[in-house]
Amino acid sequence: MARETSEKLLADLVDSIRQAIIFGRLRPRERLVEEELAERFNASRHLVRSALSTLDQMGLVTRRPNRGVIVCDFSVEEIEEIYEMRALLQGEAARRIPLPAPRSLVSQLEAIHAKYSENVDKMELKAACTLNNVFHETMFGACNNRYLTETIQRFWIRTTAIRCYAIGDPELLQQSRREHRAMIDAIKEGNREELVKQCVDHIYPALEAYKRAHGGWDVAGAAGSQRAVPERLTVVARR
CATH class of the missing domain: 1.10.10.10 (Winged helix-like DNA-binding domain superfamily/Winged helix DNA-binding domain)
Structure with missing residues:
Protein backbone atom coordinates (compact mmCIF):
# COMPACT_ATOMS: atom_id res chain seq x y z
CA MET A 1 0.00 0.00 0.00
CA CYS A 72 13.93 21.40 -22.66
CA ASP A 73 14.73 23.76 -25.46
CA PHE A 74 16.02 22.88 -28.89
CA SER A 75 18.42 24.23 -31.45
CA VAL A 76 17.04 25.08 -34.89
CA GLU A 77 18.73 21.97 -36.28
CA GLU A 78 17.16 19.75 -33.60
CA ILE A 79 13.71 21.18 -34.31
CA GLU A 80 14.12 20.61 -38.04
CA GLU A 81 15.05 16.98 -37.43
CA ILE A 82 12.31 16.36 -34.86
CA TYR A 83 9.58 17.81 -37.08
CA GLU A 84 10.88 15.93 -40.09
CA MET A 85 10.51 12.74 -38.05
CA ARG A 86 7.03 13.70 -36.84
CA ALA A 87 5.91 14.33 -40.42
CA LEU A 88 7.35 11.00 -41.58
CA LEU A 89 5.83 9.03 -38.72
CA GLN A 90 2.37 10.60 -38.80
CA GLY A 91 2.20 10.42 -42.57
CA GLU A 92 3.11 6.73 -42.46
CA ALA A 93 0.57 6.01 -39.72
CA ALA A 94 -2.14 7.71 -41.80
CA ARG A 95 -1.21 5.49 -44.76
CA ARG A 96 -1.66 2.39 -42.60
CA ILE A 97 -5.09 3.20 -41.14
CA PRO A 98 -7.51 0.78 -42.82
CA LEU A 99 -9.89 2.44 -45.28
CA PRO A 100 -12.78 2.08 -45.39
CA ALA A 101 -12.44 2.43 -41.65
CA PRO A 102 -14.41 0.32 -39.18
CA ARG A 103 -17.54 2.05 -37.92
CA SER A 104 -16.26 1.66 -34.38
CA LEU A 105 -13.21 3.83 -35.15
CA VAL A 106 -15.31 6.56 -36.78
CA SER A 107 -17.75 6.50 -33.84
CA GLN A 108 -14.92 6.80 -31.34
CA LEU A 109 -13.34 9.73 -33.17
CA GLU A 110 -16.71 11.48 -33.55
CA ALA A 111 -17.41 11.14 -29.82
CA ILE A 112 -13.97 12.42 -28.83
CA HIS A 113 -14.23 15.29 -31.31
CA ALA A 114 -17.62 16.33 -29.91
CA LYS A 115 -16.22 16.52 -26.38
CA TYR A 116 -13.11 18.30 -27.64
CA SER A 117 -15.23 20.90 -29.47
CA GLU A 118 -17.34 21.48 -26.38
CA ASN A 119 -14.26 22.18 -24.28
CA VAL A 120 -12.70 24.39 -26.97
CA ASP A 121 -15.88 26.50 -26.97
CA LYS A 122 -15.66 26.84 -23.19
CA MET A 123 -11.88 27.44 -23.33
CA GLU A 124 -11.46 24.57 -20.86
CA LEU A 125 -7.84 24.16 -21.87
CA LYS A 126 -6.78 21.25 -19.67
CA ALA A 127 -9.71 19.10 -20.78
CA ALA A 128 -9.26 20.14 -24.42
CA CYS A 129 -5.57 19.26 -24.26
CA THR A 130 -6.32 15.83 -22.80
CA LEU A 131 -8.99 15.13 -25.42
CA ASN A 132 -6.66 16.27 -28.18
CA ASN A 133 -4.17 13.65 -27.01
CA VAL A 134 -6.88 10.99 -26.86
CA PHE A 135 -8.04 11.87 -30.40
CA HIS A 136 -4.59 11.36 -31.89
CA GLU A 137 -3.82 8.27 -29.82
CA THR A 138 -7.09 6.71 -31.00
CA MET A 139 -6.58 7.61 -34.65
CA PHE A 140 -2.92 6.62 -34.91
CA GLY A 141 -3.61 3.56 -32.77
CA ALA A 142 -5.62 2.26 -35.73
CA CYS A 143 -2.48 2.00 -37.90
CA ASN A 144 -1.95 -1.60 -36.66
CA ASN A 145 1.67 -1.08 -35.66
CA ARG A 146 2.12 -0.49 -31.95
CA TYR A 147 5.77 0.48 -32.32
CA LEU A 148 4.89 3.18 -34.83
CA THR A 149 2.15 4.41 -32.49
CA GLU A 150 4.51 4.44 -29.50
CA THR A 151 7.18 6.32 -31.46
CA ILE A 152 4.67 8.97 -32.53
CA GLN A 153 3.72 9.37 -28.87
CA ARG A 154 7.35 9.73 -27.79
CA PHE A 155 7.92 12.54 -30.28
CA TRP A 156 4.61 14.09 -29.21
CA ILE A 157 5.81 14.21 -25.61
CA ARG A 158 9.25 15.43 -26.62
CA THR A 159 7.79 18.48 -28.38
CA THR A 160 5.61 19.53 -25.43
CA ALA A 161 7.73 22.64 -24.80
CA ILE A 162 7.21 23.66 -28.45
CA ARG A 163 3.53 22.80 -28.63
CA CYS A 164 2.76 24.82 -25.49
CA TYR A 165 3.01 27.97 -27.59
CA ALA A 166 -0.27 27.06 -29.31
CA ILE A 167 -2.18 26.23 -26.13
CA GLY A 168 -4.70 28.91 -25.23
CA ASP A 169 -4.59 30.63 -28.63
CA PRO A 170 -8.29 30.76 -29.65
CA GLU A 171 -7.48 30.97 -33.36
CA LEU A 172 -5.15 27.96 -33.25
CA LEU A 173 -7.67 25.98 -31.20
CA GLN A 174 -10.32 26.65 -33.84
CA GLN A 175 -7.87 25.60 -36.55
CA SER A 176 -7.09 22.41 -34.65
CA ARG A 177 -10.79 21.64 -34.40
CA ARG A 178 -11.28 22.17 -38.15
CA GLU A 179 -8.33 19.90 -38.91
CA HIS A 180 -9.65 17.16 -36.62
CA ARG A 181 -12.98 17.39 -38.48
CA ALA A 182 -11.16 17.14 -41.81
CA MET A 183 -9.31 14.02 -40.61
CA ILE A 184 -12.57 12.33 -39.59
CA ASP A 185 -14.20 13.26 -42.90
CA ALA A 186 -11.23 11.88 -44.85
CA ILE A 187 -11.46 8.61 -42.92
CA LYS A 188 -15.24 8.38 -43.49
CA GLU A 189 -14.84 9.12 -47.20
CA GLY A 190 -11.89 6.78 -47.65
CA ASN A 191 -9.76 9.67 -48.93
CA ARG A 192 -6.25 8.43 -48.15
CA GLU A 193 -4.42 11.34 -49.78
CA GLU A 194 -6.37 13.94 -47.82
CA LEU A 195 -5.94 12.04 -44.55
CA VAL A 196 -2.16 11.88 -44.97
CA LYS A 197 -2.01 15.58 -45.85
CA GLN A 198 -4.10 16.58 -42.83
CA CYS A 199 -2.05 14.44 -40.43
CA VAL A 200 1.21 15.98 -41.66
CA ASP A 201 0.03 19.61 -41.91
CA HIS A 202 -1.53 19.40 -38.44
CA ILE A 203 1.85 19.46 -36.68
CA TYR A 204 3.00 22.82 -38.03
CA PRO A 205 0.77 25.58 -36.51
CA ALA A 206 2.28 25.05 -33.03
CA LEU A 207 5.76 25.16 -34.55
CA GLU A 208 4.93 28.42 -36.33
CA ALA A 209 3.73 29.89 -33.00
CA TYR A 210 7.00 28.80 -31.38
CA LYS A 211 8.99 30.35 -34.22
CA ARG A 212 7.15 33.67 -33.88
CA ALA A 213 7.92 33.72 -30.16
CA HIS A 214 11.62 33.22 -30.91
CA GLY A 215 12.05 35.66 -33.77
CA GLY A 216 11.22 33.25 -36.58
CA TRP A 217 13.45 31.25 -38.86
CA ASP A 218 13.16 29.11 -41.97
CA VAL A 219 12.52 25.54 -40.96
CA ALA A 220 13.14 23.00 -43.69
CA GLY A 221 9.88 21.57 -44.96
CA ALA A 222 7.75 23.92 -42.87
CA ALA A 223 7.92 27.17 -44.79
CA GLY A 224 5.11 28.36 -47.00
CA SER A 225 1.52 27.26 -47.36
CA GLN A 226 2.32 24.21 -49.48
CA ARG A 227 4.34 21.51 -47.73
CA ALA A 228 5.58 18.37 -49.33
CA VAL A 229 4.04 15.23 -47.85
CA PRO A 230 6.89 12.85 -46.96
CA GLU A 231 7.26 9.75 -49.08
CA ARG A 232 6.20 6.43 -47.63
CA LEU A 233 8.70 4.69 -45.38
CA THR A 234 10.04 1.52 -46.96
CA VAL A 235 10.70 -1.39 -44.64
CA VAL A 236 13.03 -4.08 -45.96
CA ALA A 237 12.67 -7.43 -44.24
CA ARG A 238 15.87 -9.34 -43.52
CA ARG A 239 15.97 -12.83 -44.91
Whole structure:
Protein backbone atom coordinates (compact mmCIF):
# COMPACT_ATOMS: atom_id res chain seq x y z
CA MET A 1 0.00 0.00 0.00
CA ALA A 2 2.80 2.42 0.91
CA ARG A 3 4.54 1.67 -2.38
CA GLU A 4 1.33 2.23 -4.35
CA THR A 5 0.80 5.55 -2.55
CA SER A 6 4.36 6.63 -3.29
CA GLU A 7 4.00 5.70 -6.97
CA LYS A 8 0.74 7.64 -7.22
CA LEU A 9 2.30 10.70 -5.59
CA LEU A 10 5.16 10.54 -8.07
CA ALA A 11 2.80 10.11 -11.04
CA ASP A 12 0.68 13.03 -9.85
CA LEU A 13 3.73 15.27 -9.43
CA VAL A 14 5.09 14.32 -12.86
CA ASP A 15 1.70 15.16 -14.37
CA SER A 16 1.52 18.49 -12.50
CA ILE A 17 4.95 19.59 -13.74
CA ARG A 18 4.13 18.32 -17.24
CA GLN A 19 0.92 20.36 -17.24
CA ALA A 20 2.88 23.42 -16.11
CA ILE A 21 5.14 22.97 -19.14
CA ILE A 22 2.21 22.33 -21.51
CA PHE A 23 0.42 25.51 -20.47
CA GLY A 24 3.54 27.65 -20.48
CA ARG A 25 3.79 28.22 -16.74
CA LEU A 26 7.25 26.69 -17.01
CA ARG A 27 8.93 27.88 -20.19
CA PRO A 28 11.74 26.45 -22.34
CA ARG A 29 15.20 27.07 -20.83
CA GLU A 30 13.65 27.87 -17.44
CA ARG A 31 15.76 26.49 -14.59
CA LEU A 32 13.97 24.03 -12.32
CA VAL A 33 15.16 24.31 -8.73
CA GLU A 34 14.22 21.43 -6.45
CA GLU A 35 13.46 23.61 -3.43
CA GLU A 36 11.20 25.92 -5.45
CA LEU A 37 9.33 23.04 -7.07
CA ALA A 38 8.90 21.32 -3.70
CA GLU A 39 7.29 24.46 -2.29
CA ARG A 40 5.24 25.15 -5.43
CA PHE A 41 3.79 21.65 -5.66
CA ASN A 42 3.77 20.86 -1.94
CA ALA A 43 6.07 17.88 -2.34
CA SER A 44 9.27 16.60 -0.76
CA ARG A 45 12.60 17.29 -2.44
CA HIS A 46 13.11 13.55 -2.80
CA LEU A 47 9.84 13.26 -4.73
CA VAL A 48 10.74 16.30 -6.86
CA ARG A 49 14.12 14.74 -7.67
CA SER A 50 12.40 11.51 -8.79
CA ALA A 51 9.86 13.46 -10.86
CA LEU A 52 12.61 15.41 -12.63
CA SER A 53 14.38 12.15 -13.42
CA THR A 54 11.17 10.78 -14.97
CA LEU A 55 10.62 13.98 -16.95
CA ASP A 56 14.23 13.80 -18.15
CA GLN A 57 13.58 10.29 -19.49
CA MET A 58 10.44 11.60 -21.21
CA GLY A 59 12.46 14.34 -22.90
CA LEU A 60 10.63 17.24 -21.23
CA VAL A 61 13.55 18.47 -19.12
CA THR A 62 17.29 18.15 -19.42
CA ARG A 63 20.33 18.45 -17.16
CA ARG A 64 22.89 21.03 -18.25
CA PRO A 65 26.40 21.49 -16.82
CA ASN A 66 26.51 24.33 -14.30
CA ARG A 67 22.80 25.07 -14.85
CA GLY A 68 21.11 22.09 -13.26
CA VAL A 69 17.77 20.94 -14.66
CA ILE A 70 15.99 23.13 -17.21
CA VAL A 71 12.85 22.81 -19.31
CA CYS A 72 13.93 21.40 -22.66
CA ASP A 73 14.73 23.76 -25.46
CA PHE A 74 16.02 22.88 -28.89
CA SER A 75 18.42 24.23 -31.45
CA VAL A 76 17.04 25.08 -34.89
CA GLU A 77 18.73 21.97 -36.28
CA GLU A 78 17.16 19.75 -33.60
CA ILE A 79 13.71 21.18 -34.31
CA GLU A 80 14.12 20.61 -38.04
CA GLU A 81 15.05 16.98 -37.43
CA ILE A 82 12.31 16.36 -34.86
CA TYR A 83 9.58 17.81 -37.08
CA GLU A 84 10.88 15.93 -40.09
CA MET A 85 10.51 12.74 -38.05
CA ARG A 86 7.03 13.70 -36.84
CA ALA A 87 5.91 14.33 -40.42
CA LEU A 88 7.35 11.00 -41.58
CA LEU A 89 5.83 9.03 -38.72
CA GLN A 90 2.37 10.60 -38.80
CA GLY A 91 2.20 10.42 -42.57
CA GLU A 92 3.11 6.73 -42.46
CA ALA A 93 0.57 6.01 -39.72
CA ALA A 94 -2.14 7.71 -41.80
CA ARG A 95 -1.21 5.49 -44.76
CA ARG A 96 -1.66 2.39 -42.60
CA ILE A 97 -5.09 3.20 -41.14
CA PRO A 98 -7.51 0.78 -42.82
CA LEU A 99 -9.89 2.44 -45.28
CA PRO A 100 -12.78 2.08 -45.39
CA ALA A 101 -12.44 2.43 -41.65
CA PRO A 102 -14.41 0.32 -39.18
CA ARG A 103 -17.54 2.05 -37.92
CA SER A 104 -16.26 1.66 -34.38
CA LEU A 105 -13.21 3.83 -35.15
CA VAL A 106 -15.31 6.56 -36.78
CA SER A 107 -17.75 6.50 -33.84
CA GLN A 108 -14.92 6.80 -31.34
CA LEU A 109 -13.34 9.73 -33.17
CA GLU A 110 -16.71 11.48 -33.55
CA ALA A 111 -17.41 11.14 -29.82
CA ILE A 112 -13.97 12.42 -28.83
CA HIS A 113 -14.23 15.29 -31.31
CA ALA A 114 -17.62 16.33 -29.91
CA LYS A 115 -16.22 16.52 -26.38
CA TYR A 116 -13.11 18.30 -27.64
CA SER A 117 -15.23 20.90 -29.47
CA GLU A 118 -17.34 21.48 -26.38
CA ASN A 119 -14.26 22.18 -24.28
CA VAL A 120 -12.70 24.39 -26.97
CA ASP A 121 -15.88 26.50 -26.97
CA LYS A 122 -15.66 26.84 -23.19
CA MET A 123 -11.88 27.44 -23.33
CA GLU A 124 -11.46 24.57 -20.86
CA LEU A 125 -7.84 24.16 -21.87
CA LYS A 126 -6.78 21.25 -19.67
CA ALA A 127 -9.71 19.10 -20.78
CA ALA A 128 -9.26 20.14 -24.42
CA CYS A 129 -5.57 19.26 -24.26
CA THR A 130 -6.32 15.83 -22.80
CA LEU A 131 -8.99 15.13 -25.42
CA ASN A 132 -6.66 16.27 -28.18
CA ASN A 133 -4.17 13.65 -27.01
CA VAL A 134 -6.88 10.99 -26.86
CA PHE A 135 -8.04 11.87 -30.40
CA HIS A 136 -4.59 11.36 -31.89
CA GLU A 137 -3.82 8.27 -29.82
CA THR A 138 -7.09 6.71 -31.00
CA MET A 139 -6.58 7.61 -34.65
CA PHE A 140 -2.92 6.62 -34.91
CA GLY A 141 -3.61 3.56 -32.77
CA ALA A 142 -5.62 2.26 -35.73
CA CYS A 143 -2.48 2.00 -37.90
CA ASN A 144 -1.95 -1.60 -36.66
CA ASN A 145 1.67 -1.08 -35.66
CA ARG A 146 2.12 -0.49 -31.95
CA TYR A 147 5.77 0.48 -32.32
CA LEU A 148 4.89 3.18 -34.83
CA THR A 149 2.15 4.41 -32.49
CA GLU A 150 4.51 4.44 -29.50
CA THR A 151 7.18 6.32 -31.46
CA ILE A 152 4.67 8.97 -32.53
CA GLN A 153 3.72 9.37 -28.87
CA ARG A 154 7.35 9.73 -27.79
CA PHE A 155 7.92 12.54 -30.28
CA TRP A 156 4.61 14.09 -29.21
CA ILE A 157 5.81 14.21 -25.61
CA ARG A 158 9.25 15.43 -26.62
CA THR A 159 7.79 18.48 -28.38
CA THR A 160 5.61 19.53 -25.43
CA ALA A 161 7.73 22.64 -24.80
CA ILE A 162 7.21 23.66 -28.45
CA ARG A 163 3.53 22.80 -28.63
CA CYS A 164 2.76 24.82 -25.49
CA TYR A 165 3.01 27.97 -27.59
CA ALA A 166 -0.27 27.06 -29.31
CA ILE A 167 -2.18 26.23 -26.13
CA GLY A 168 -4.70 28.91 -25.23
CA ASP A 169 -4.59 30.63 -28.63
CA PRO A 170 -8.29 30.76 -29.65
CA GLU A 171 -7.48 30.97 -33.36
CA LEU A 172 -5.15 27.96 -33.25
CA LEU A 173 -7.67 25.98 -31.20
CA GLN A 174 -10.32 26.65 -33.84
CA GLN A 175 -7.87 25.60 -36.55
CA SER A 176 -7.09 22.41 -34.65
CA ARG A 177 -10.79 21.64 -34.40
CA ARG A 178 -11.28 22.17 -38.15
CA GLU A 179 -8.33 19.90 -38.91
CA HIS A 180 -9.65 17.16 -36.62
CA ARG A 181 -12.98 17.39 -38.48
CA ALA A 182 -11.16 17.14 -41.81
CA MET A 183 -9.31 14.02 -40.61
CA ILE A 184 -12.57 12.33 -39.59
CA ASP A 185 -14.20 13.26 -42.90
CA ALA A 186 -11.23 11.88 -44.85
CA ILE A 187 -11.46 8.61 -42.92
CA LYS A 188 -15.24 8.38 -43.49
CA GLU A 189 -14.84 9.12 -47.20
CA GLY A 190 -11.89 6.78 -47.65
CA ASN A 191 -9.76 9.67 -48.93
CA ARG A 192 -6.25 8.43 -48.15
CA GLU A 193 -4.42 11.34 -49.78
CA GLU A 194 -6.37 13.94 -47.82
CA LEU A 195 -5.94 12.04 -44.55
CA VAL A 196 -2.16 11.88 -44.97
CA LYS A 197 -2.01 15.58 -45.85
CA GLN A 198 -4.10 16.58 -42.83
CA CYS A 199 -2.05 14.44 -40.43
CA VAL A 200 1.21 15.98 -41.66
CA ASP A 201 0.03 19.61 -41.91
CA HIS A 202 -1.53 19.40 -38.44
CA ILE A 203 1.85 19.46 -36.68
CA TYR A 204 3.00 22.82 -38.03
CA PRO A 205 0.77 25.58 -36.51
CA ALA A 206 2.28 25.05 -33.03
CA LEU A 207 5.76 25.16 -34.55
CA GLU A 208 4.93 28.42 -36.33
CA ALA A 209 3.73 29.89 -33.00
CA TYR A 210 7.00 28.80 -31.38
CA LYS A 211 8.99 30.35 -34.22
CA ARG A 212 7.15 33.67 -33.88
CA ALA A 213 7.92 33.72 -30.16
CA HIS A 214 11.62 33.22 -30.91
CA GLY A 215 12.05 35.66 -33.77
CA GLY A 216 11.22 33.25 -36.58
CA TRP A 217 13.45 31.25 -38.86
CA ASP A 218 13.16 29.11 -41.97
CA VAL A 219 12.52 25.54 -40.96
CA ALA A 220 13.14 23.00 -43.69
CA GLY A 221 9.88 21.57 -44.96
CA ALA A 222 7.75 23.92 -42.87
CA ALA A 223 7.92 27.17 -44.79
CA GLY A 224 5.11 28.36 -47.00
CA SER A 225 1.52 27.26 -47.36
CA GLN A 226 2.32 24.21 -49.48
CA ARG A 227 4.34 21.51 -47.73
CA ALA A 228 5.58 18.37 -49.33
CA VAL A 229 4.04 15.23 -47.85
CA PRO A 230 6.89 12.85 -46.96
CA GLU A 231 7.26 9.75 -49.08
CA ARG A 232 6.20 6.43 -47.63
CA LEU A 233 8.70 4.69 -45.38
CA THR A 234 10.04 1.52 -46.96
CA VAL A 235 10.70 -1.39 -44.64
CA VAL A 236 13.03 -4.08 -45.96
CA ALA A 237 12.67 -7.43 -44.24
CA ARG A 238 15.87 -9.34 -43.52
CA ARG A 239 15.97 -12.83 -44.91
